[in-house]
Amino acid sequence: MNLQAAIICALVYLVIVCVDTAMGDQTLTRPIIVATLTGLFLGDLRTGIIMGAQLEAIFMGISAIGGAVASDANSGSIIAVAYTILVGGEGAMETGMALAMSIGTVMVSFNSMFTPIWASMAGYWEKLAGEANPKKFAIQNFLFLPIGRCPNAIALFLGIGFGIEGLGNFLASCPPWVLTGLSAAGAMMTAVGFGILLSMIWDAKICAFYFVGFVMAKSLGLSSLGIAIIGVCCALTYFFVQKDIVDATKTASSGAVSTGANSEEDFF
Numbered sequence: 001m002n003l004q005a006a007i008i009c010a011l012v013y014l015v016i017v018c019v020d021t022a023m024g025d026q027t028l029t030r031p032i033i034v035a036t037l038t039g040l041f042l043g044d045l046r047t048g049i050i051m052g053a054q055l056e057a058i059f060m061g062i063s064a065i066g067g068a069v070a071s072d073a074n075s076g077s078i079i080a081v082a083y084t085i086l087v088g089g090e091g092a093m094e095t096g097m098a099l100a101m102s103i104g105t106v107m108v109s110f111n112s113m114f115t116p117i118w119a120s121m122a123g124y125w126e127k128l129a130g131e132a133n134p135k136k137f138a139i140q141n142f143l144f145l146p147i148g149r150c151p152n153a154i155a156l157f158l159g160i161g162f163g164i165e166g167l168g169n170f171l172a173s174c175p176p177w178v179l180t181g182l183s184a185a186g187a188m189m190t191a192v193g194f195g196i197l198l199s200m201i202w203d204a205k206i207c208a209f210y211f212v213g214f215v216m217a218k219s220l221g222l223s224s225l226g227i228a229i230i231g232v233c234c235a236l237t238y239f240f241v242q243k244d245i246v247d248a249t250k251t252a253s254s255g256a257v258s259t260g261a262n263s264e265e266d267f268f
Helices: 003-022 031-041 045-059 073-087 092-112 115-119 122-130 134-172 176-201 207-218 224-267
Strands: none
Touching: 003 031, 003 073, 003 134, 031 045, 031 073, 045 073, 045 092, 045 176, 073 092, 073 134, 092 134, 092 176, 122 134, 207 224
16 A cells, blocks of 8 residues: 555645635646646656656646536546556556546546535525625635545545555556557557647648648657747747737728828818
């Protein structure tokens, strides 16, 4: 059992969620931050950073639509990093990446079980707000915040403390082709995340930049940093050109209106 690691991961989840919510959703719960902090406190910062970047690429195309959330990126990232660090060995990172999405989906379903409980307190919070006592309302709100996140933290503790070792033993006993499939799935998840994001922002006016970047990476062999710098330069150039066009159009329109008004005055 990995009780110490489970306690660390549960506290990381609880503290990050509470701080992020209290500060007004500063995106501290994104995988790139959560995975890095999890790796730091578990003693493997390098793995946390690498997996944080890869998990961010997977989850950045997944967004909440209305009240529906496809997968909990926060919980999935913490458990994936914990699995990779605690189990270790070849292919552990790819397996953790492949499990992150499924774990996040399970955690969303688990969290929805408690929604009726929190919804039943709406009347109390409305009554508290009607008392016009902001200090009392704020104090109870901050006290209730960690309580509302405790079920997920407890689930993380149980999953990591009692499930990681069993999962590692189970996968170790599987045939090699199962592990090969999980590794391939984990390697593809980053591409799937980019594909989901691309489907949301695709625009025929700027789609040429996608193919230019692909040629730079595959044919010219440029690094990701080099392509990113070129992309930023193209984006800034495109922005300022568009801005100049808009400003010129506004100037021409205002000039035409002014000329028309002067002509009417001269006529009368």
